[in-house]
Amino acid sequence: MDLLEYQVKEWFGKIGIPVLPSQRIDHPTDLKRLKIRFPIVLKSQVHGAERAKAGGVRFAETTIDAIAAAQSIFNLPIWGELPEVLLAESQYDAKQEFYLAVVLDTAVCRPVLLGSKEANIDWESAGEKMVHVVVEQEFSPFYARRLALKMGLQGTLMQSVSSVVEKMYELFVQKDLDLVEINPLAINAADQVMALNGKVRVNERAIKRHPDLAQIAANIISRHTSTEINGILGDWDGVEMHGKIGILGNGAGSVMATLDLVSNAGGKPGVCLNLRHAFLTDTAPTTFRDRLDIGLKILNADKSIQVILINFLGSIPQSEEVTEVIAKFVQQDKSELKSQVVRSNGSKSRREPNLLPLVVRLAGSEFNAAREYFAELKTHTDALIVVENLDEAVDKAVRLAKLTASKK
Structure with missing residues (x-):
């Protein structure tokens, strides 16, 4: 999970890395109450690279110019992403610009200082332009000074840069990060340093250990579709695909096996979620029931999903409550569709109710009671299909997905 620049700058300022006076802009009219002096630079807050070349960075000398520039930037998509926030920042006169980073090198399983x-280079392809120092033992200022010396710095400038590197490493460890980057670190005529732009990449597995990171991730979830959520939240035993059949399972093996069977049967798997593990954004313990409830909502919110296939094999905690969650999900959807028909008041232009089918495969004697319960439930809704054989479940899900597609 990558933070936006204004969030990175907030972290930098709190830990002691020099940053320019700045202000978050949520609407162009916020510039009428600007607390920093002109001239300023306005920056689009998006995750896409090369925003300056795309027109996402503008300079302004007056309030009128700034409002006009902000209106333009807010309506400028960069790599398909429109900014929800801009950053207004004081301009800075730099005589020189450097690149600094602290990154987790998975090859050596150690942090590396770069x-x-x-400036404005990619650490993964910089080659001879980049020097590095591996933090082989407990960190000390020695490592930061060694990096500055390898960069060819001396005197006051060496001390200033090594001090910034120390703060970067402190943040890296404090927040369980994969990357802290300053690009560029500007140097003025007095050899003073200033972080003009920064990047922070959070280790997804560490999100639930930090309430502030969990809140940021939760905010991202609230603003994105479910397929985008998977891309943002990454490796929590979920697979992001773009097919029509969403898959829920209770183990990595069962999820991947179901995915393969769907593909082999001519179907197109969509988002696949393993409910055995907690979500990355969970700061408190969750139950299997909680994760099932959330997983169903994620798939149901994805407009590309036409069928949900559940494959539960073996022991599942709270099996009775799991049954209740599935039943509530199906019944709630049906009631919502009925209310939509009522609101249409019999108009000829109304859209026919389209209930998302749910195919449930329950294997094991512990699910006997659940299967009997669902058999009764089927008399009230045609949106639920319950089987014990996985091949049969996959076949029904694929057929339903194709049938739904042909109706559209």
Whole structure:
């Protein structure tokens, strides 16, 4: 999970890395109450790279110019993403610009300090332009000074840059990060340093250990579709695909096996979620019932999903409550569709109710009671299909997905 620049700057300022006076802009009219002096630079807050080339960075000398620039940036998509926030920042006169980063190198399983006297480069492809220092033992200022020396710095500038590197490493450890980057670190005529732009990449597995990160992730979830959520939240035993059949399972093996069977049967798997593990954003313990409830909502919110296939094999905690969650989900959807028909007041232009089918495969004697309960439930709704054989469940899900597609 990558933070936006204004969030990164807030972290930098709190930990002692020099940043310019800045202000978050949620609407162009916020610039009428700007607390920093002109001239300023307005920056689009998106995750896409090369925003300056795309027109997402504008300079302004007056309030009128700033409002006009902000209106333009707010309506400018960069790599398909429209900014919800802009960053207004004081301008800075730099005589030189450096690159600094602290990154987790998975090859050596150690943090690595990176530095270059050339800014605006990619650390993964910089080659000889980049110097590095591996933090082989407990961190000390020695590592930061060693990096500055390898960059060819001396005197006051060496001390200033190494001090910034120390703060970057402190943030890296404090927040369980994969990457802390300053690009560029500007140097003025007095050899003072200033972080003009920064990037922070959070280790997804660490999100639930930090309430502030969990809140940021929750805010991202509230603003994105479910397929985008998977891309943002990454590796929590979920697979993001773009097919029509959403899959829920209670183990990585069962999820992947179901995915393969759907593909082999001519179906197109969509988002696949393993409910055995907690969500990355969970700051408190969750039950299997909680994760099932959330998983169903995620798939139901995804407009590309036409069928949900559940494959539960083996022991599941709270099996009775799991049955209740599935029943409530199906019945709630049906009641919502009925209310939509009522609101249409019999108009000829109304859209026919389209209930999302749910195919449930329950394997094991512990689900006997659940299967009997669902058999009774089927008399009230045609949206639920319950079987014990996985091949049969996959076949029904694929057929339903194709049937739904042909109706559209």
